[in-house]
Amino acid sequence: MRVELRNIHKYFGKNHANAGINLDIPSGTIQGILGENGAGKSTLMKILSGYFYADSGEIILDGKAITISSPSDAIKHGIGMLHQDPLDFPPMRLLDNFLLGREGGLFPDRKVVARDIQTLAAQFNFSLDPEAYVDTLTVGERQQLEILRLLWLGARVLILDEPTTGISASQKAKLFETLRTLAGQGKTIIFVSHKLEDVEVLCHKVAVLRSGQLIGESPVPFDHKKMVEMMFGKEISLGDRYPLNAGGKVLELKNLAVEDVRLHMEDIHLDLHGGEVIGLAGMEGSGQGPFIRACSGLLRPVNGRVQVNGHDLTGKSHHIFKRHGVSFLPASRMEEGLVPGLTLTEHFVLAEKTQGVFIDHAKGTKLAEERITSFNIRGTPVSTVESLSGGNQQRALLALLQTPLSLILLEHPTRGLDIESTIYIWSKLKERCKQGTSIIFVSSDLEEILQYSDRVMVFFSGKVTPPLDVATLTTEKLGQLIGGSGWNNLNSGKSL
């Protein structure tokens, strides 16, 4: 289906989120949309998929101007959108999530739908059980579920908003293959990303947005340097590697065994030193979540010991870990990390140590102003956290960390953020490392893992590698380990 956007304008208050955007996407095209956070990509896509009305402008499908009044209206027109944060129903089964989006039928035939799901899932090599509950899935699997659901609903235009952030390299390859097949069938794919490599590998042409405007379009392949300039208005490269500055033992795991509903991991050993950074790599849902939660006292290990700064904290609650200087920042910022409805000031006040009974509001505001400046958060002390953009929420989350800390545990610290924010956040984290804080982080971005870790642990369906020195790893080798190959050649030293 041919998609044309004509002179789309959208305001949020004074913010001109889309300023006269024109775009023409012939059917069978994979169109990349590049731009940093807040460039207006998501807004434009939400207009196309019925979540927002444009203040003015036209949407033309196959030569016919249409009005899209809601997301379900959009899917009737064949437009389906996969959101960055999956919009699904966690307490329900996968099957029910499928059925909910479909009209008609008082008594849906669950068997047929279950078979449809399995057939579709098999096509993409996704292992999804139709009878499983959505809240047992990881964010990455929930993205897979959404892709399948949209295809099943008959989407002919598929919009994917940062789809590669949640999934592994091999899943990404599989996804790209599928998207190419779909494009070959005449479907139109709109691929929103800030990852140049992904866009270059996958897309036929690319459009760059900046500050609400269409800065330019280009066929693929394109000039990287020029593209980065278009996105940011200047050239940027990832920061220098920071040298390791190892101190005393911060975290010791001995013979640790952890499990969740699907996985059982055992025999994990780790000695983590002050200032050291460990990256946890692996496909989404390969056990990084339970592992990092066991390190923070949120999950009780089934066996083994956890020691923080020499204190045995095995089986203790997260609040005890916190008292020993361990902080955990979860992947789902708005669900687990921040409190919607409370302001930035209120967050900072909550995170600080209590002083007396009454809150000193003036002091709280001052604290908030300081943190907002030093963490470069685009917001005011009275902004509620839900009014911030994703990157700013992540900065706010980091700004909540107390000083000093022994260990910071992070899940996907830069998921969905642009390069500039990523570099900024890591510069803040590395500052901590210089002060002796250790970091363990989960990421599905291999470059991030290789760039910022001192050692890497790779997770693959219930197995964990011993911590591997990052100097011995390459993207390729890491990618193989994540995909489950090359495990036999690992040196068998369990702890370093």
Added chain:
Amino acid sequence: MKKNVWVNIGFQAGALVLALLITTLILAAAGAPPLKAYGSILNGAFGSSNNIVAVLITWAPLLLTTVGVLITFSAGLWNIGVEGQMTLGAIFATWMLRMLQDTNLPPALIIILGILWGMVGGALWASLAGALKTFGGVNEIFGGLGLNFVSTALTIYLVFGPWKRPGVGSMSGTQPFNEALWLPTLGTGLSPWGLGLSILAVILVYLLLRGTYFGLRLKAVGKNMKASYLLGIPTWQYSMFAFLLCGALAGLAGAIQVESVYHRLLPNISNGYGFLGLLVAMLINYQAIWVIPIALFFAALNVGSVQLQIVYKMDSSFAGVLQDLLVLLVLLGQGVRERFLGKA
């Protein structure tokens, strides 16, 4: 900012006008001349010093139940069980007074012990709903509703069973206490102590929710329990504490009813004040500062509409119709405003 406030007030006023309009239609349909009916409500509430006193007597327990549910609302809990918590407060206060009224303890001490024990009773009852919620995964709405029924049954059992009047039990309640154990009143039945404690409670809760770490943490727990836990707040303890505080305030209301108004335990001693408190809390959008005037307004409606029964043979539940409409329309107004103008 300033403009927002006026838009807000405009919507609230609009809701009030609409509610009055609908009730006017209902009055007309019921055969009562609307303007005169409103006049008689006004008269019934403020027409004589006796009426004003009656309004104030109604006001005191309503203040307590309202600020009680404000606490649980802040913690994200729908404490429907406040009605039963007030009943248990009445039962516990009666229990203490019955136990001590034949001893030589000074009456003032017995009265105070009764009030404290009533607060304990309310808090205990609330802790049941809280424990069901925290440890049993029972939604507090169901738990509270169930416990309300149990508390009513318990009152009736006591009034007709162990605590029945000499001879035969009756719906008019237990044997009144010795007059020495009545909370001192201003002759007209209004207890300055009861009213004073209630207003004090409003002020304390206002300060608690607005300016303290406790209040902020409570709000955080109510809005996002997982994030609050990661921020280091002992979440379930805070939920439990909200229940206990609300229960204690409701228990205080029950004890005041027993010690200053009825001087005995009656079936239906809570008289709907718990539910009315929930309504007031919703109407004021959980802003503690508005409790005082709005609860007074509701109390006046309750007392004043008794006149309708006397003058027009209408059911006195008319007050409830107006109150409920008001809450519904104000909530509707908020929804409409957010839909078209964004969040305030």
